[in-house]
Amino acid sequence: MIKLSELVVMVANHDGTVIEFEAEQFQTEIIRSFLAAGNNELWVAEDIVMAVEYALLAHDSDEKIFSLTEIESIITGILEDAGFAEVAESYRRTHRQRHITFSPERSYLLQLLNRHAGLTGRNLEAVTDKVIVAGAKLHIDVAAPELFVELAKYYKSQLLNKESPALEKLVLPTSTERLRRISISIDKIKEQLNEASVSCLNKNIIQLYSISSLFPAVRIAINMKRVAEHAALTPPVTELLLLPNFSEIANAVNDVVKAAEAVFHEYTSGGDLPLYISVPDMAEFAEYWLEATWPKCRPCCRDMMSFLEEMLERKPFKLTMG
Numbered sequence: 001m002i003k004l005s006e007l008v009v010m011v012a013n014h015d016g017t018v019i020e021f022e023a024e025q026f027q028t029e030i031i032r033s034f035l036a037a038g039n040n041e042l043w044v045a046e047d048i049v050m051a052v053e054y055a056l057l058a059h060d061s062d063e064k065i066f067s068l069t070e071i072e073s074i075i076t077g078i079l080e081d082a083g084f085a086e087v088a089e090s091y092r093r094t095h096r097q098r099h100i101t102f103s104p105e106r107s108y109l110l111q112l113l114n115r116h117a118g119l120t121g122r123n124l125e126a127v128t129d130k131v132i133v134a135g136a137k138l139h140i141d142v143a144a145p146e147l148f149v150e151l152a153k154y155y156k157s158q159l160l161n162k163e164s165p166a167l168e169k170l171v172l173p174t175s176t177e178r179l180r181r182i183s184i185s186i187d188k189i190k191e192q193l194n195e196a197s198v199s200c201l202n203k204n205i206i207q208l209y210s211i212s213s214l215f216p217a218v219r220i221a222i223n224m225k226r227v228a229e230h231a232a233l234t235p236p237v238t239e240l241l242l243l244p245n246f247s248e249i250a251n252a253v254n255d256v257v258k259a260a261e262a263v264f265h266e267y268t269s270g271g272d273l274p275l276y277i278s279v280p281d282m283a284e285f286a287e288y289w290l291e292a293t294w295p296k297c298r299p300c301c302r303d304m305m306s307f308l309e310e311m312l313e314r315k316p317f318k319l320t321m322g
Helices: 023-036 043-058 068-081 085-096 106-116 121-137 145-159 186-190 195-202 224-230 239-264 282-288 298-311
Strands: 010-012 018-020 065-067 206-208 218-222 275-279 318-321
Touching: 010 068, 010 145, 023 043, 023 068, 023 085, 043 068, 043 318, 065 068, 065 145, 068 085, 068 145, 106 121, 106 145, 121 145, 186 206, 186 239, 195 206, 195 239, 206 239, 218 239, 224 239, 224 282, 239 275, 239 298, 298 318
Parallel strands: 010 065, 218 275, 275 318
Antiparallel strands: 010 018, 206 218
């Protein structure tokens, strides 16, 4: 079974190339827009990117491939809805010149729609022909690749007799209008935790972050070095030695999620909060405690963390390792 944290959002660039969603890149671009607009609320950038990635991962589409234009439009919309109109305009200006166009030649469209619309064989040829005809009727001599991809998605949905998911249907975890300036502190969450969970926090085995209202989520960092030190482990460490400690961490994470949601729901109604887990010291832990080479051992470390995920009551939408 594929866990949500194992799914990856892919971005279709204006030149037709497809790359993995790079949260840091989008975050940097948003920060630049804030600075250009003379606004120093830079913390918003991380929240917006996390909100976008979470929504795209949860989107009801067969392939998690979205055009760069779609993602940039979502970011602009969130900035405007959150009250950062000047920043949104700065972001829009920055990305306005990045678009490219091309003529709808059949050979190129076949490649483009095969990669970005999930079409093959006869379906690919049929939809491509419909896109070409539609372009001719609309007198489109040149256009951005995203336009042809969106036309293909429409004709694909007709061909397969099912509704085509629309990005306009994306729903973020909660409305930001009333809670934009509210940030729930770590201390308020700690008050709701059991003794074992507080112990994990005090030992710095797990680190908890305050809940921002722009993208309400439970964010937890796991410090693997502290796990090994408090368990008095000596290198090389094996998965079997770590499993008992994972149980303790999982119990603490489960308790934190419940406590965080209880406090958050005092301010607003809503459903479950997304869980985001990071392991910022995984590279150092792998090289010293596992006696492995980073990043070559990244897949093995990811497999190791999957044991922890299986113990969690709330599956993380994202798990990152540094």
